[in-house]
Amino acid sequence: MPPAPNPAKALAWSDPVTTREGPPARKGAGRMTIYLPIAELPVNIFTLLAMGIAVGFISGMFGVGGGFLMTPLLIFLGVAPAVAVASVSTHMAASSFSGTLNYLRRKQVDKQLALVLLAGGLTGTLAGVLIFMALRRFGQLDLVIAVAYIVLLGAIGLLMVVESLRALARRRRGEPPMVKRPGAHAWFLRMPFKMRFRQSRIYVSVIPVVVIGFLIGLLGALMGIGGGFLLVPALIYLLRVPTLTSVGTSLMLTLATMLAAIIMQAVLNQTVDAVLGLVLMVGGTIGAQFGSRAGQALRAENLRLLLGLLVLAVGLRVAYDQTTRPADLYAVTIDERLP
Amino acid sequence: MMPAGMPPGLRRRAVLLLLAGAMVALAPALGRAEALVLSLSKSRITITSSFTGDSIVLFGVIEALPGRSTDTPRDVIVTVRGPNESFVTWRKERHFGLWVNVDSRSFLSAPSYLAVLSNRDPAEISDSDTLRQEQAGLTHNRFLQRVGSDYADVVPEDPFRQAFIRVKKAQGLYFEDSAGVTFIAPRVFRAVIPIPGIAPVGTYQVSVKTFLDQHLEAHGLLPLDVTKVDFEQTVATAAQDHPWLYGLASALGALAVGFIASIAFRRD
Incomplete structure (x- = not known):
């Protein structure tokens, strides 16, 4: 869901301003730098392109927006968190659009499911923005975000790794892959207002679908992420949507929310850096093409294992940053509340 | 306004002359003994897509009035301040294994960029009271903090104040060079002001103060624009x-x- 219109936010694990270092004032040096008009700093264009390609590859492969990787990378380069979050949404929109088109062509997008999820998602975003503002008044937003990252990413990453390793072991032993829908439907899928999602080949209550969308929206606004890496496992494990359809549907949902985020950030905060976004999206779309092909070439279990490892790694990284003594116990941020 | 067709060298000299005239005219009114003639190599830094930082050269001439001692060497402190911004300095502490922001101070209207260049260590130039009053030297600059409902600067040893300056220095936005001003003739000096690529956009103030026998002798101010x-x-x-x-x-x-x-x- 659209990242909250606040900046301080996003990724608590990097100190926004302490890492803000630019190249020293050397004339003639670093010829391939480009000055970002909104972020107001020069960066190496190849570094940006490479980051776009790498994150785009991951985004295409797993159907995640990549915001949870790209935003900290940009902050590390020295881009202010508010500008990083807003500009990443243009990159994610481009990447997810080209990814969505790929999956649409292969008929692996459940548009109906995406719409129902979006309905819950937009409500969740609103709730997330409100909670976000309340936490900021208490001054403990960073801590809540960091703990949310550690718990959520750790748990989901671990779950995916364990599950996919089991599936792999089963295959190695020569047992047939587990039946897609073991046993009876989970209780929450048997709730009222059942709906048939043909593309995903599921017949479930809309209540859990809307709730998942709501939670993704809530967490997305709160944590400044697109939510794709939460949505894909939620669709796979909770709603039992086929892996590739989950990826395609998640891409479409990411596309819708990122387009909303671009407009919201541009109008409310004027923090969308079009130049930064353009370089990232050129790299990102190229990366996403190769990524989505690599994703389709992989077995579903391997894909889930890789995504699980990635999510787990990011969670561990946050935990590491939060538990090791920082080089400087002090950090300076720009006060956005005061003129 | 200067005729646009004038060659740059001539134009610069004309600017210098005009400035000198203005300074001399103002000097008696200020009751100062000396006047400063200042000129920047450019008064505007333009940011284009290939901008990675720039340097500006400041030239200054100390004009002694007749009857004053011209032998005693002058000291020069150049302070460049970028547009003001408000900052928050956070302090982390370990709680339940996590490093958490526990305490913060707001720095109000602190310069986003601050360069202090001098011909020798400011501490040798004058006594600390004068330096503080004239905001000469990086640590002698005022950094207003909000303490409760009050606004005040604190002692230089204050950990938040020190941390603020340390972090800004690490970013390359604050710096100090006690050999940054060089005399090319007994009363002509130059200083190179580096503007990093991440320098914020806006109007900067270049303030030049000369000291004679520990006392402030002359003061000059020039604007410097950093624009896209x-x-x-x-x-x-x-x-x-x-x-x-x-x-x-x-x-x-x-x-x-x-x-x-x-x-x-x-x-x-």
Whole structure:
């Protein structure tokens, strides 16, 4: 869901301003730098392109927006968190659009499911923005975000790794892959207002679908992420949507929310850096093409294992940053509340 | 206004002359014994897409009035201040294994960029009271903090104040060079002011203070503009003035790039 219109936010694990270092004032040096008009700093264009390609590859492969990787990378380069979050949404929109088109062509997008999820998602975003503002008044937003990252990413990453390793072991032993829908439907899928999602080949209550969308929206606004890496496992494990359809549907949902985020950030905060976004999206779309092909070439279990490892790694990284003594116990941020 | 057709050298000299005239005219009114003639190698730093930082050279001439001692060497402290911004300095502490922000101080209207250049250590130039009063030297600058409902600067040893300066120095936005001012003739000096690539946009103030026998002798002020031009300016203005259009254009641009990529890489 659209990242909250606040900046301080996003990724608590990097100190926004302490890492803000630019190249020293050397004339003639670093010829391939480009000055970002909104972020107001020069960066190496190849570094940006490479980051776009790498994150785009991951985004295409797993159907995640990549915001949870790209935003900290940009902050590390020295881009202010508010500008990083807003500009990443243009990159994610481009990447997810080209990814969505790929999956649409292969008929692996459940548009109906995406719409129902979006309905819950937009409500969740609103709730997330409100909670976000309340936490900021208490001054403990960073801590809540960091703990949310550690718990959520750790748990989901671990779950995916364990599950996919089991599936792999089963295959190695020569047992047939587990039946897609073991046993009876989970209780929450048997709730009222059942709906048939043909593309995903599921017949479930809309209540859990809307709730998942709501939670993704809530967490997305709160944590400044697109939510794709939460949505894909939620669709796979909770709603039992086929892996590739989950990826395609998640891409479409990411596309819708990122387009909303671009407009919201541009109008409310004027923090969308079009130049930064353009370089990232050129790299990102190229990366996403190769990524989505690599994703389709992989077995579903391997894909889930890789995504699980990635999510787990990011969670561990946050935990590491939060538990090791920082080089400087002090950090300076720009006060956005005061003129 | 200067005729635009004048060759740059001539124009600079004309500026110097004009400045000298203005300074001399003002000097008696201020009751100062000396006047300063100052000139920057350019008064405007333009940010284009290849901008990675720049340096500005400051030239200064100390004009002694007749009857004053001209032998005693003068000391010069140049302070460059970028546009003011408010900052928060946070302190972390370990709680339940996590490093958490536990305490913070707001620094109000602190310069976003601060360079202090002098011909020798400011501490040798004058006593600390004078230095503090004249805000000469990096640590003698005032950094207003909000303490409760009060606004005040604190002692230089204050950990938050020290941390603030340390972090800004590490970013390259604050710095101090006690050999940054060089005398090319007994009363002519020059200083190189480095402007890093991440320098904030706005009007900077270049303040020059000369000291004689520990006392402030003359004071001069020059503005220095750091502005975006051409494409950079167009993008920044569009984002400011037409946010809806800018947002829509960015969104459409993103869709176009995504679409082109999907067509270009189509295999079937």
